Structure formats: structure tokens, C-alpha cells
Amino acid sequence: MIDDLFANDDSILRQWQEPLAKDAVVLRGFAYDEAQALLQHITAIAEAAPFRHFVIPNGHTMSIAMTNCGTFGWTSNEQGYRYTETDPMSGQAWPQIPTIFLQIAQQAAHRAGFSHFIPNACLINRYHPGARLSLHQDKDEMDFSHPIVSVSLGLPATFLFGGLQREQPCQRVTLTHGDIVVWGGDSRLCYHGVLPLKDGIAPSPLQDNVRYNLTFRHVSRH
Numbered sequence: 001m002i003d004d005l006f007a008n009d010d011s012i013l014r015q016w017q018e019p020l021a022k023d024a025v026v027l028r029g030f031a032y033d034e035a036q037a038l039l040q041h042i043t044a045i046a047e048a049a050p051f052r053h054f055v056i057p058n059g060h061t062m063s064i065a066m067t068n069c070g071t072f073g074w075t076s077n078e079q080g081y082r083y084t085e086t087d088p089m090s091g092q093a094w095p096q097i098p099t100i101f102l103q104i105a106q107q108a109a110h111r112a113g114f115s116h117f118i119p120n121a122c123l124i125n126r127y128h129p130g131a132r133l134s135l136h137q138d139k140d141e142m143d144f145s146h147p148i149v150s151v152s153l154g155l156p157a158t159f160l161f162g163g164l165q166r167e168q169p170c171q172r173v174t175l176t177h178g179d180i181v182v183w184g185g186d187s188r189l190c191y192h193g194v195l196p197l198k199d200g201i202a203p204s205p206l207q208d209n210v211r212y213n214l215t216f217r218h219v220s221r222h
Helices: 002-006 010-014 035-048 099-111
Strands: 016-021 024-028 065-070 073-077 080-084 121-127 133-136 148-154 157-161 171-175 180-183 192-194 211-217
Touching: 016 171, 016 180, 035 065, 035 099, 035 121, 035 148, 035 211, 065 073, 073 121, 099 148, 099 180, 099 211, 157 180
Parallel strands: none
Antiparallel strands: 016 024, 024 180, 065 121, 073 080, 121 211, 133 192, 148 180, 148 211, 157 171, 157 192
8 A cells, every 4th residue: 555655755765864974965857747837936036136146255257147036035246255134136126035045945954954054145156157155154144043055056066065164175066957055053163165066957847957955044123
């Protein structure tokens, strides 16, 4: 009876968990079935708040393109990093976080042991082949009691996950379409990054060889 119940449920076979560290886990395939809907919402968000390549305080331009949705959006310029309630390009409020985004983020956080996570910010990164994200800590949120929930869509990427000091060794984790990484608690301020994206064939329905990453956070008001 049990075999019959799950005989055609491919999603069960796609989903499993891999621990990274204390309070950090990879949820394999967790967003796979919702990926097409997530991508459609990314397109709509980008129409309201277009992707752009932010400049960072050292004067370099980031290789990944970014946009945001939620009450707060992460931005950067030569003066520093900060969260804003409006898109500095248009002066308009960032688009709202779609319901399905919130559902995925909260379900993933709950699965990872963070049952009270309510994100109010979602940073959307777009990687083309060659784009990378250097090692960094997510520390602009001010309240570190909430986890980070990071959803991967599109081309595979090599995710670096290190320790609380930059010089500590990093794990190299291949993230594929639909995988989610959640980290908080003792791992909340671990250094992490993404190696240069390799070219490949993106899964349907993506038309371009690209990777999208949704990063959900809870931002406290400054």
C-alpha cells in the first residue's frame, strides 16, 4: 500500500537533507516542484525593479546582477552596504514578496529547525557564466536570531561555506535547480560565497544559461 501511494511521486525521491554544520543544512530538491512559478515571479519583479550591477565600497562593480522584493531591499554603493525601503533607481517601494516565495522560505526554515522565521526581505541574484560572489558574511540585518534561507534555480553552482573567520577552510557544495540552503543559530555569521559560474544547459523553462538565487532574510529597522 505504501509503495503504491508513493510509486509516482518523483518529488519524494528528489528531496533529502545534507548537514553543512551546526544549524546549517542543504535541503535538496525542496523547491524543485515550485521552480517554474518562482521563475515567473522573478520575471514580474524584475519588470518593476530591474536587475542592476551594484558598485561595492572598494569601487568595483559586482559581476552578479541584483534586485529585491519585500519591505526592505539590499543595496550597495561606494559609501557602503545598506537596506532601503525604496528602490534607489526609481524611488518606488520594492515589489511585495509573492506569497509562494514566503511559503517556500518559511517551509524550508521550519524543516531546518527555525519554525518562527518570517522574512521581510528577499534579495534576488542573477548569475551568468563567469559571475561569482566573494566570501562574505550576511551581517547587515542587525538581528542575527533569524536564519538565512537561500534558494537556487537554474544552472548548478559551487557554493562555498566556511567558518566564522574568513581564513577558515570552506566546504565546496554543488547546488542544483531547486536546492535550498538554510543557516542560522551558531552558523548564522559563517562566511560563504559562490565560485565563478560554469556554463551549461539550464533546466526548462529557463531560456538562457543563467542561475538565480533567492536569499530570504528578516531585517530589523535601523
